Each structure stands twice: as C-alpha cells, then as structure tokens.
Amino acid sequence: MEGMPTFFPSVWRFCISFLLFTLLPSPTKCRVQPWLSPSPAPLLSPLVKPVSGTPVLLAPSPIVMKVIVVVQHHHLNKELILAISFSSIAISAIVISIIFFWIIWQRNHLVQGFKDQNYVGVDYATKGLPLGPIFSKFNSLKMMKKKELIAMIEYSSLESATKNFSETNILEEGRLGRVYQSCFDGGVVAAVMKLDGYGQEYERMFDNELDLLGRIRHPNIVSLLGYCIHGETRFLVYELLQNGSLETQLHGTSHGAALTWHLRMKIAVDTARGLEYLHEHCYPPVIHKDLKASNILLDLDFNVKISGFGLAVTNGGLNKGIAKFSRKLDYAAPESILGGKVTEKSDVYAFGVVLLELLIGRKTFEKNVPSLCQSFVTWVMPQLTDRLKLPTIVDPVIRDTMDLKHLYQVAAVAVLCVQPEPSYRPLITDVLHSLIPLVPIELGGTLRVSDRLPNANQNSHIH
Structure with missing residues (x-):
C-alpha cells in the first residue's frame, strides 16, 4: 500500500516468526519417546516368540504399554x-493493533489531503470560491471539528450584486454595519x-x-x-427578508x-418558537444574548427569522463586551448588566421587552418622552397590572381590535418575562404554550376566529 508507514513490514515479520516459534515443536520435543523402556526390542514384535519363560510372565507387559501410551498422548x-x-490470542492482538494503526494512518492521510486541497486554511479563506453553482444551490461543505463551512463568495461578486455597494441598495444601518440588498x-x-470595524471582538462575532x-x-x-x-473587511450574506x-x-x-x-401575536409566537429551539433542542443550549426588535426579521408573510448571533453563547458565563457592542441596554436583563451572567432566562427577559413593544408600539428608548429616557420596563410595568390603564397605553393601530381577555393575558405573560429575579421568569416553552391559543389557526396557532369579537372594547373615547 502506497504511503504505508515503515513499521508494517516489521510487524508482519514479527507475526510470522512468532507463529513459527509457537506452532513448530522445539528440538527437545522432537525426540521420539520409546513405547516401553527399558524392555528389549523383541518384545515389541508380535512375530517373535519368546525363547524361554512362561506366558504368564508376559501378560503384564501389554498392560504397562497401554498405560504409558495413554499418559503420553494426554x-x-x-x-x-x-x-x-x-x-x-497473540494473533488477535496483533491483528487489532494493525487495524488500529491503519485507522490512525488513514485519518492522518485524510487530514493532510484536506490541507493540501485548501479546504481549510488561510489561502482558502483569502482566495475564496467562485459563486457559481455552490452559492446558487446553497450547498454547505463539511469542515473539521463538526463545523460546516459556509460558501465562500468572491468580493467581485459582492460588488456586482450590490452595484458597488450603492447607497440606493442600503436596507438598514445597524450598530455593526450596513445591510445591502443584492442580486447575484x-x-x-x-x-x-x-461589518464596519475590526479587531478581536469583531473577529469573534464574525x-x-x-x-x-x-x-x-x-x-x-x-x-x-x-x-x-x-x-480587514468581512461580509455576511443572509437570505433576504422582504x-x-x-x-x-x-x-x-x-x-x-x-x-x-x-399578526403581532403570530410574530410573538414565531419568536418564542425560535428561542425554544435554541434553548431546548440545541445541544449544548444556545443563548442568543442579543434578542431585540432589529434582530427579528420578517418575510412577505410576516414569518419570523431570528438573526444577530454575533454575541450568542452555548453556555452561561460572563457576558463580556455586551455594553461595548449593544446600542442600548433596554433588552438586557438586570443580571447581565450588573454581573455579566447570562442564562436562558436572559433571553426570556428580552422576549418580554419585545412583547411589550408589540403591545404598546413605542420604542424602548425615546428622547422625546422623558418618562422613557431611563427604563421602558420601569415606566410600563405599573400600567400593565392596571386593567383600566392598560387599554389606554396599547398601540393605537390595534386598540379596540382584540378581545380584552386576550390583551390581559398577553400583558400578564409580559409581566412575568420581565421580572427582575431570573427564577421568577417562566421558561420560553411555557411562554409559547400561553400564546399559541391567541393566534388564529391560519397563522400557526390554535384560535378559531369568529366574525365578531364579543368581548372587544367598543369604547371609541379611548382614541
């Protein structure tokens, strides 16, 4: 076998020598044992008659011969x-060892082949792959350490697709950079x-x-x-949400x-489903750490796609750098701000803030509203628990369009999610199960919508 390590011929020579040594008799074992010693040879021949003596004296001899023969064979x-x-046993051990060393050699040979073909490494990351069929079919290649290699796109393709990064193609400007609409x-x-910026933190997020x-x-x-x-510039290419x-x-x-x-309830349920997948169905669990309205994307049918995984972690730990990279801390749980500790309950807190935004329709921080300058949650919390005040702070776009029992239920869920103490907050699975009955069946929930909402608030003076 080409490329086989040099120790394999030695192993085979050892195997052959061992077998010869074990199976072939030694010189001491090759000596012929006499059938009866020291009896004279004529006694062994049935054709020779005894010269003298009686037949009685010869009777014991065959008996002695039989005993000796049986013992020797045993x-x-x-x-x-x-x-x-x-x-x-020796052969089995040798065969297992040979198989083990062969597997190691094959693995090393495969790794070397990957390196030689530049599937990983600086050259591959710098040069890139042509867009062609790889990007059009969105095929992903398997990478070492169970990590998938996303399609590498040439910079020239990005320039062409974004019209040289024209300002007319800008979809959004975030804290990390601009997002461009592109057509490949x-x-x-x-x-x-x-991504606008460079350094270790940006590299880690990328x-x-x-x-x-x-x-x-x-x-x-x-x-x-x-x-x-x-x-020094890095680009990420996502599916476009219209x-x-x-x-x-x-x-x-x-x-x-x-x-x-x-639709707002559908958005809340879809977001909860995405978080439930991260928390309950990923191993180890993924904590998003940066859930907010700008990271909740919507397609033409208002289906939710959660984005912004640059700060996500797969375990707890200290939330270093959140103050540096978060544009605002209104979505951050108190424990992550004070101690840097994040858990799944930190995502639940952020979800609660998003749910309040859907209800009230206001930004979590507004310079023009003095009461909202410090804490959106602090301002809204007393009004959420007051059934008389709650309908007055609901977004005017949806005011009087929902069953008041559903409004109170959503407000109660939001209050639980934004509790200062993490242990008082529900799991995202419990939140999801509480909201699904409020979403119509055609939108992915279990609610059967009637033509008329009998419990809806009909008081027009609230406007």
Missing part, C-alpha cells in the same frame, strides 16, 4: 491446546451585511455567526448563505400600520 494434547490458545447571477436575491448559523436549521432562524473576507425587521415595521414610516393584533 500430555501432548495439553501442550498442543495451550500452544493454539496462546497463538490465537441567476437571480438569487440576498442581504449582504458589511466567527460566531459562521459557527452557529452553519449548524442551526430552523424555520424561525435566519439562514446564512455565504461570507467573504476582503482585507418586510425587513420588526423595528422597521413598528418604528419606521408605517408606524406598525401593517401589523394587526393577530
């Missing part, structure tokens, strides 16, 4: 069985995020996106289609006009 059989047993060859439409989104597959988690490294982010829908020019009460 001794030889025991030696043969022992030799075969030891030989079988073959009609593939995508969103290209250009790698985090590649690692997690390369492994996560869920209808409510955004799909990462490719990436590009161009000098309705943008929840933040754009709620606080953009439309001010949430397209979001009905049932």
Whole structure:
C-alpha cells in the first residue's frame, strides 16, 4: 500500500516468526519417546516368540504399554491446546493493533489531503470560491471539528450584486454595519451585511455567526448563505427578508400600520418558537444574548427569522463586551448588566421587552418622552397590572381590535418575562404554550376566529 508507514513490514515479520516459534515443536520435543523402556526390542514384535519363560510372565507387559501410551498422548494434547490458545490470542492482538494503526494512518492521510486541497486554511479563506453553482444551490461543505463551512463568495461578486455597494441598495444601518440588498447571477436575491470595524471582538462575532448559523436549521432562524473576507473587511450574506425587521415595521414610516393584533401575536409566537429551539433542542443550549426588535426579521408573510448571533453563547458565563457592542441596554436583563451572567432566562427577559413593544408600539428608548429616557420596563410595568390603564397605553393601530381577555393575558405573560429575579421568569416553552391559543389557526396557532369579537372594547373615547 502506497504511503504505508515503515513499521508494517516489521510487524508482519514479527507475526510470522512468532507463529513459527509457537506452532513448530522445539528440538527437545522432537525426540521420539520409546513405547516401553527399558524392555528389549523383541518384545515389541508380535512375530517373535519368546525363547524361554512362561506366558504368564508376559501378560503384564501389554498392560504397562497401554498405560504409558495413554499418559503420553494426554500430555501432548495439553501442550498442543495451550500452544493454539496462546497463538490465537497473540494473533488477535496483533491483528487489532494493525487495524488500529491503519485507522490512525488513514485519518492522518485524510487530514493532510484536506490541507493540501485548501479546504481549510488561510489561502482558502483569502482566495475564496467562485459563486457559481455552490452559492446558487446553497450547498454547505463539511469542515473539521463538526463545523460546516459556509460558501465562500468572491468580493467581485459582492460588488456586482450590490452595484458597488450603492447607497440606493442600503436596507438598514445597524450598530455593526450596513445591510445591502443584492442580486447575484441567476437571480438569487440576498442581504449582504458589511461589518464596519475590526479587531478581536469583531473577529469573534464574525466567527460566531459562521459557527452557529452553519449548524442551526430552523424555520424561525435566519439562514446564512455565504461570507467573504476582503482585507480587514468581512461580509455576511443572509437570505433576504422582504418586510425587513420588526423595528422597521413598528418604528419606521408605517408606524406598525401593517401589523394587526393577530399578526403581532403570530410574530410573538414565531419568536418564542425560535428561542425554544435554541434553548431546548440545541445541544449544548444556545443563548442568543442579543434578542431585540432589529434582530427579528420578517418575510412577505410576516414569518419570523431570528438573526444577530454575533454575541450568542452555548453556555452561561460572563457576558463580556455586551455594553461595548449593544446600542442600548433596554433588552438586557438586570443580571447581565450588573454581573455579566447570562442564562436562558436572559433571553426570556428580552422576549418580554419585545412583547411589550408589540403591545404598546413605542420604542424602548425615546428622547422625546422623558418618562422613557431611563427604563421602558420601569415606566410600563405599573400600567400593565392596571386593567383600566392598560387599554389606554396599547398601540393605537390595534386598540379596540382584540378581545380584552386576550390583551390581559398577553400583558400578564409580559409581566412575568420581565421580572427582575431570573427564577421568577417562566421558561420560553411555557411562554409559547400561553400564546399559541391567541393566534388564529391560519397563522400557526390554535384560535378559531369568529366574525365578531364579543368581548372587544367598543369604547371609541379611548382614541
């Protein structure tokens, strides 16, 4: 076998020598044992008659001969069985060792082959792959350490797809950079995020996106289609969500006009489903750490895709760098701000803030509203528990369009989610089960919507 390590011929020579030594009799064992000693030879021949003596004296001799023959055969059989047993054990051990070393050699040879073909390494990451069929089919390649390799896209393809990063193609500007609408060859439409910044923290966030989104597959988690490294600048290419982010829908020019009460509940349920997958069905569990309205993307049918996994972690630990990279801390749980500790309950707190945004329709921080300058949750909490005040703070777009019992139930869920003490907050699974009955069946829930909402608030003076 070409490339076989040099120790294999030595192993085979050892095997052959051992077998010869074990199975062939030694010189001492080759000596012929006499049938009867020291009896004279004529006694062994049945044709020779005795010269003298009586037949009675010769009778014991055959008996002695039979006893000696039986004992000698038994001794030889025991030696043969022992030799075969030891030989079988030795051969088995040698064969197992050979297989073990062969597997190691094959693995080392495979790793070297991957390195030679530049599947991993600086050269591959720098040069990139042509877009072509790889990107159009969104195939992912298997990488070492159970990590998938997202399609590498050439920088020239990004320039062409975004019209040289034209300002007219800008979809959104976030704290990490701009997002451009792009159209690649073959009609593939995508969103290209250009990370503005460099350094270890940006590098870690970039790698985090590649690692997690390369492994996560869920209808409510955004799909990462490719990436590009161009000098110090890094690009991430996502599937394009035509309705943008929840933040754009709620606080953009439309001010949430397209979001009905049932659509808002659908958005809440879809977001909870995505978090439940991260918390309950990923191993180890994934903590998003950066859930907020701008990281909740919506497609044409207002299906949710959670994005923004740059700060996500797969265990607890200290939340270093959250103050540096978060534009605002209104979604951050108290324990993560004070002690840096994050758990699944930290995501539940952020979800509660998003749920309040869907209800009230206001930003979590507004300079023009003094009462909201410090804490959105602190301002809204007393009004959530007051059944008379609650309908007055609901977003005017959806006011009087829901069953008041459903409104109180959603408010109660939000209050539980934003509790200062993490142990008082529910699991995201419990939150999901509480909200599903409020979403119509055609939108993914279990609610059967009637033509008329009998318990809806009909008081027009609230407007």
